[in-house]
Amino acid sequence: MSEMTRRIVFGSLRRRRGRVVVAICAIALGASLVVAALNLRYGIKERLARELRSYGANLVLVPRTEPFLKESDLVILEDKRLKDRIIGYAPFIHKVAKVGGKDVVLVGARFSQLSKISQWWQIEGRWPEKENEALIGTNAASKLGLRLGDRFSAVHKISQISLSVTGLLHTGGAEEHQVLVRLETLQRLTLLDGFLTSVLVSSPAGKELEETVAILQKAWPQAEARTLLQVARAEEALLARLEIFLTLVSLLILTAAGLSVYATMSTAALERKVEMALMRALGGEERRVAWIFASEALGMGLIGGILGCAAGLLLSEIIGLSVFGSFIFPSLLSLPIGLALGVGISLFCSLWVVRRILALQPAVVLRGE
Amino acid sequence: MEPLILLEKLTKNYDGKVFALDRVSLQIYPGEWVAVMGASGSGKSTLLNMIAALDRPTSGSVRVNGEDVLSLSEEERARFRREKVGLIFQHFYLIPYLTALENVMLAQYFHSVADREEAAQAVREVGLEQRMSHYPSELSGGEQQRVCIARALINQPKILLADEPTGNLDAENEEIVMAIFRRLHRAGLTLLFVTHDAQIGTQADRIIELEHGHILPTVPARRSTLYSSHS
Numbered sequence: 001m002s003e004m005t006r007r008i009v010f011g012s013l014r015r016r017r018g019r020v021v022v023a024i025c026a027i028a029l030g031a032s033l034v035v036a037a038l039n040l041r042y043g044i045k046e047r048l049a050r051e052l053r054s055y056g057a058n059l060v061l062v063p064r065t066e067p068f069l070k071e072s073d074l075v076i077l078e079d080k081r082l083k084d085r086i087i088g089y090a091p092f093i094h095k096v097a098k099v100g101g102k103d104v105v106l107v108g109a110r111f112s113q114l115s116k117i118s119q120w121w122q123i124e125g126r127w128p129e130k131e132n133e134a135l136i137g138t139n140a141a142s143k144l145g146l147r148l149g150d151r152f153s154a155v156h157k158i159s160q161i162s163l164s165v166t167g168l169l170h171t172g173g174a175e176e177h178q179v180l181v182r183l184e185t186l187q188r189l190t191l192l193d194g195f196l197t198s199v200l201v202s203s204p205a206g207k208e209l210e211e212t213v214a215i216l217q218k219a220w221p222q223a224e225a226r227t228l229l230q231v232a233r234a235e236e237a238l239l240a241r242l243e244i245f246l247t248l249v250s251l252l253i254l255t256a257a258g259l260s261v262y263a264t265m266s267t268a269a270l271e272r273k274v275e276m277a278l279m280r281a282l283g284g285e286e287r288r289v290a291w292i293f294a295s296e297a298l299g300m301g302l303i304g305g306i307l308g309c310a311a312g313l314l315l316s317e318i319i320g321l322s323v324f325g326s327f328i329f330p331s332l333l334s335l336p337i338g339l340a341l342g343v344g345i346s347l348f349c350s351l352w353v354v355r356r357i358l359a360l361q362p363a364v365v366l367r368g369e
Numbered sequence: 370m371e372p373l374i375l376l377e378k379l380t381k382n383y384d385g386k387v388f389a390l391d392r393v394s395l396q397i398y399p400g401e402w403v404a405v406m407g408a409s410g411s412g413k414s415t416l417l418n419m420i421a422a423l424d425r426p427t428s429g430s431v432r433v434n435g436e437d438v439l440s441l442s443e444e445e446r447a448r449f450r451r452e453k454v455g456l457i458f459q460h461f462y463l464i465p466y467l468t469a470l471e472n473v474m475l476a477q478y479f480h481s482v483a484d485r486e487e488a489a490q491a492v493r494e495v496g497l498e499q500r501m502s503h504y505p506s507e508l509s510g511g512e513q514q515r516v517c518i519a520r521a522l523i524n525q526p527k528i529l530l531a532d533e534p535t536g537n538l539d540a541e542n543e544e545i546v547m548a549i550f551r552r553l554h555r556a557g558l559t560l561l562f563v564t565h566d567a568q569i570g571t572q573a574d575r576i577i578e579l580e581h582g583h584i585l586p587t588v589p590a591r592r593s594t595l596y597s598s599h600s
Contacts, residue, residue: 004478007471008464015466278462281423282520283451284479285444363424366462367414 001295009295012272019268024304026264027342030257031308032315035338037253039316041246043328045239046204047320057090057117057200058209058235061216061223068195069223076220077201085212087202088116093183094197095190097156099144105178106154108186111135117202121175124148125167131185134163137176141168154179159189199223205235258345265297265349273357277365286358290351297350298343305342309335371435372396373528373559374420379429381415381582389415390426391582397528402550402560404573411579413563414532420561421454421530422446434527451480455521459533461513463505469516470501473523480524491519495549511542518549528559535569547572 001009013020063069069091076082077089093108111127125148128135136146146152151164161181169175187193203212209227216225272293279289313330320328357365374397381390389412397403405413418424419431422438431438434453441449450456463472473491474483492501495515505513514534521529534550535543547569554560562573570576578585 002478002483004471004474004483007467008475011464011466011471274462275464278464279475279479280447281421281450281456281462282476282479283447283449283524285447288479361418361424363414363418363421366423366458 005292005295008292009299012296013299016268019271020300023264023268023300023346024307026261027301027304027346028308028311030261030345031305031338031342032311033253033257034250034341035309035312035334036315036319037246037250038334038337039313039328039330040319041243041250042331042334043316043320044246044323045243047324047326047328048239048242057088057202058205058228059201059203059213059216060226060228061199061201061220062197062226064222064224066222068192068197069199071194071196073220073222074196074199077199079219081215082212082219085203085208085215087204088113089199089201090114090117091183091196091199093186093190093192093195095156095186095192097154097179097189099152099154099179102144104140104144104154106156106186106189107175107178107180108183109180110183111180114180117200118171120171122170123167124170125165128166128180128182131182132161132163133166133181135167135169135180136165137169137171137178137180139176140179141165143177154181154189156189159191161185161189201225205239254341257341261342261345262349265300265346266353269293269350269353269357273365276354276357277360277362280358281362281366289358290354293354294347294351297346301343301346302339304346305339308342309338312338370398372432373399373401373434374561375430375432376416376420377430379416379419379426379431381412381419381424381426388412388582390419390429392429393579393582393584395577395584397559397561399527399559400554400557401575402554402562402573404562404564404570404576405579406564406567406570406576407579409565412582413565413579415582416579417530417532417561417563420528421456422449423456447479451476451524453527455524455526455529457514457517457521457529457531457534459536461505461510461517461537463513463516463520465505468502468504469497469508469512472505472516473520476520476523488519488523491523492516494522495519496545509542510537511539511545514538514542514546515549518546522553528561529553530561532563533565534562535564535566543569 061069071091074091077086090109090113095106096103097106115127123135141147144152146165148165148168151162153160153162163181169180187195203209213225213227216223276289276293279292280286312334316330317327320326374395376393376395379390379393380388382388393416405416407413415424419426420433422441426439433449436449436453438446438449464475467475470485470488470492473488474485477483477488489501492498495518497512497515497519500508500512505516508516535546538546550560551572560573562569564570
């Protein structure tokens, strides 16, 4: 940029700083809304996918050939490659035992892990904490005639254990027919220390779930990873609808922001049509005059775009914090899009109007037509 | 001698009905000072705009310094304006965010390269050496018009075209500006003025009167009392 071009551009920006600030604000506002919408589009989907995981597992690991999985193999799920893909998991052992002479399914579980992937379960009472405490499904409690606080014995082959009821379980699923005890308690009762019958895994839905299955199969060949299809498909459908909705909202915001920037920039360019006509009357070629105004628009677009990106990031984090109670991981793609929008729309709108004015004969503009 | 400006059957009409200029033919010779006069809407400014390549006629021809202005492309017309003509407007048209000196440098910038020293000399020649770094809003009307004159002359044009150059000036500033024009004329510059002021017109070598887009018989201004008696 030559010295004179710089004088013209900076002189104009300084002289019209009120209008320049308004234009930059319009660009920044447009860019910020688009950046926020894009961040939310990606962030909400990711957050919601994780939130959905608190409503149950969508993968189950069962033994491939052997009758049991080894508890010591659970370290595989803590591996670096899988840790980020697994929101939570809960190992189980299932065995049929006799309670009061009736067959009932005893489930051994780690309650601290189970509670994380079963947040919708309703418990009357509390989760078991000690070795001889149990959680009983409402149907099982009714069948066995047990109430909160009752003590009972469970017998498996020649082993027997005395348990007390700390909670009654409502899930609307198979758990209502089961008795849940600590994993170690059932392993001891059944003489299956260090063995598991299944592991429930909660992983983000969609394409990521398929990838998780593939990695699991490879990392833990003794286990077969099965997708709980009904859950996974319902989640995928929900997330797909959400994505369409957020895409439409982003497009609407993009259009509204674009129109707002267009209105501001074209008004600013129209106000200066006499300057453009004068420059042409003094012998300025169209390209050279257009370059002067494009430089101004470029400067305003850059400043507005950068401010808009920062504001958009902040806005999306504030929304994420207020809706999900945690920060949204920003989409890196949103920043170049926001910046390109600021610069692109500013340049396009400005040059669109400049071109139309330059197409007029200078005399027409100078005599005020 | 070849005419510097040659107009033949120059016509400009709007919507095919209103004639701003109607088959105007005119010759202006190098070093001549011509005043174009007439009532408002007679076509004076339109004539000047055609010669300056600021507008396009409906028909006819315009030759300036041997160059057929109408055959030029937009880029060539821009080149023609910056090399051949100096323009002075009634409303000055100075860029408000550039100083007096920078406004003069603007014409250099579009011509070739902005040269601060050369521009400063041009501003000195119109008596504004103390006002170079002032913005147009800080200058009087007469001072603004003198900046316009410096801007019009900076690229050494063949012809100076002025549209009501004293139209917005008081008597004192009008005299200062006219003194500059007289000096330029003595130096041999060709001047074409549009004015409705008879006193200004009589200072020219020749007056061309326009009426409804038609040119009336030429009046040798300095030897005529026609316009001065009307003033």
